[in-house]
Amino acid sequence: MENSLKQPIIILANGAFPTHHIPLDILKNAGSVICTDGSANALNAYGITPFAVIGDFDSYKETKLPFSGKKILESNQDSTDLEKALNWLLNNGIEKITILGATGLREDMTLANHYILFDYYDQIDLDMVTDHFTITCHKGQKSCNTFPGQIISILPQHFNTKVSTTALRHPLNEMELHPSAKAVSNQALGASFSVDASRPVLIFRGHPEN
Template identity: 25%
Template sequence: MSSHHIVRDDQEPALIIANGAACSSELLDQLLEWSPLVIVLDSAVERVFELGIKIDVLLGDFDRGFDANYYKEKQYPLEVVHTPDQSKTDLEKAFDYLFERNIPAVNVIWATGKRTDHTITNLTNIVRYREKLKIVILDDHSKVFLLPKRFEKWYPSKTPISLIPIGHVTGIHSENLFYPLENDYLTIGYRTGSSNHVINDGIVIIEHSEGDLLMMECMD
């Protein structure tokens, strides 16, 4: 059974496994190695157990006759968290659980692909947790996270980058991107910053004044 690296004092991000399209074993193993806490949403638990992954928390609304005790017997110790609130998705409830435990950061996999409505919801709902958690959603083709008002990071040249607004974003400024933005704006459904790329090896700077802006580091 695959285990995961235990890091003291929650120094590394937790890992949430949702129930979208599976990622590669390479990405999964890399994240498991450094995750102090692995949470699985109830709809994905059978798929996860089939891979022999050791998990820490099973979370969900447990509908459709779900028997949590069955999974406790299959793997010990296992914390089972029943979250029946239907006004939030199970992924949002997992974010709430981490915030209540004072865990500041989380990586999320299996949150894209399969159903498009779930993918859109999972990607856009992270804006609600801007002040609570640092959230990164990953799959084999992209890494998605919410940008702070000023962002700086080193990238190799030609790295594909997309900037996707959630609603309307203003006062955008960029440096070292092929399609520059200078006191610009982006609006979902009308004008987005997809399919940009880094010009030169070095620091990319992205700033914005108002709104919520997603960064997508893409891997073609």
Template identity: 30%
Template sequence: MSSHHIVRDDQEPALIIANGAACSEELLGQLLEWSPFVVVLDSAIERVLSLGIKVDVLLGDFDREFNPSDYIEKHFPIDIIHTPDQNKTDLEKALDYLIEKGHQAVNIVWATGKRADHTLVNITTICNYKALLKIVIFDDYSKIFLLPNQFKKWYPKDTILSLIPIGTVTGIYSENLYYPLENHTLELGVKTGSSNHVAQDGLVSISHEKGNLLLIESWE
């Protein structure tokens, strides 16, 4: 298992590269290892191309001073998707695009760090897509995803796991966490399950009845 706990699924997830803080080349290389479909958001394109990454789609509102059509000539084949709708973020528009194209899963990098407001919006946005797309956000310190109502996964002892509710989450139960949850309710801003960890090597089970519950796997 890699240091970032990346597991290959039956269908290779697409990759969205946002415009937050860059991750390590090691992590990016792992996510690119199986040559996924790569979508880059707006003005992150120069940073991405400087790394020699093949980009399939450049998507955004292009509200800054650069001409996206230049990339059609310089980096063919690349699709330019202009999405001027200001009622959605570029990340939301990229997720909508992937759903329309039939993708079922996506990994996201460069979505955290830099501006705190962008980080919070990017993380909480995944709740709106829980019935449509399997979404995982990676950075150099964590893996973030929305839990189904029933979840089981094998972890080594002392793996840091944080349960973060988006709104209120009720009926939470756990097995093999150091701080067990027994019909707990978590509420953002009131009580969260931050910095729990795995009690023993083995399966961790987490279930909840209602609400949107994020799991953050962390490493240092």
């Protein structure tokens, strides 16, 4: 058990490094940053030392500066580096994680990282924060904080997912959703909205423009 982890805990995946102030502020205020392989290079260049680097080290580059963090070799090719980081944190009793850097660069990995939220949502409290959205996964009833005009998109994992919402410009009432663009680009009406889904859905909440 790793006892020196400090909250809040961030996983920095090896996608596009954040540029929006919301994910950057999350990164700057992290208690512990876990890097997936090559993302440690970008974090070091940004001036932050990761608590640990996890992966098969196929994209990590050694720096001239001494590295004081942990290097955790996980060479299993049946899981991605993001999954390896999540599993390591789960095994260390962590209950809440924010994922940054999970989108951009490779479209296949962007889509795969979204699917990872479906795989872990019932095991750990996960937020994926990009330069455009905060993305979470839920099943059943969930209330989310919003602001008027905030972009809200809902994407189901399975066909025939029944979804109802409140406080959205275009309300859903027991609507059967399929994996499609049917429920993207909705808008919040106030300070919160709720969704009730019969099966897991991804909820995208857009960042403020400023």
